[in-house]
Amino acid sequence: MNLAELIKRPPDADTLSLWLQKVPYAVHLGIRAEVHDGDILFILPADRKLVGNPTLPAIHGGVVGAFMEQAGTFYLIARMAALVLPKIINFSLDYLRPARLRDSFAICTLTRQGRQIANVSITAWQDDRTAPVALARAHFLLPDGD
């Protein structure tokens, strides 16, 4: 089954896992997803290959961004009614703290969904959910569905 067909499945934990397995880069980074009380938690397990600053050590800032972007994309697919693959328009990322070599987590909010454009906010943290390592916003273009 290709990705365009897979997104038509109901977004439970199994489906999210199938989606992530289908994206080579998400597999490469090791991104996982869990569903807790109906909300989706994305996980980037700590891995030395993701390090950008070996002296701290800290995870590469770009990888934190890529993780949040992937989380935002799949969150949007899971939440919207239309069965289309969103296309990212732009991505804005604020780094608040270094992401240490530990597991990172992300949760998303669908801030606004119009007919053609969606705005998703993403928060990433490590040990303490109230002390995020990064905040991001993404705009997505929603291609015309079937």
Added chain:
Amino acid sequence: MPPRSDREKERLIEQMCAFIPHCVLQGIRLEKVCGEEVTLRLPYRPELIGNPDTGVIHSGVITVLLDQTLGTAGICCDRVETNITPTLDLRIDHLGVAAAGRDILACAKVYKVTRRVLFVEGFAYCESALQPIARATGSWVQMPELNLDELLRTSQAGVQQQ
């Protein structure tokens, strides 16, 4: 402070790319330095695909390359010392799609320096720099107490042992 030559900048950037595990993993390497402008290259690999139906590289990969390239631009800026500069923020506009199977290049330059902040802009492209696939702006915090040259020298032994 005399400006560093392009060759000195290239040497520092090559050392830095070798020092960062994620750059080594992705094969991110120096393409060229031209005055205050740096270009890095990210080779295409199937692991980087974002859409398996089309083979196009994941937009997150472009985020990694642009973060790395804009962050590296500080080394090429003649108005600052080479110090460690953590990213404060980064904004990326996706203007097009990277052609499947092609390397991605990214080019960046510092456009404003203040005592504490570097303002940087850059773009990513595949075939032609005249047709960017993404454009980025961001700011980096200057940490004069953390000298990059010194860090690379003292950590070289440690990296080789790993």
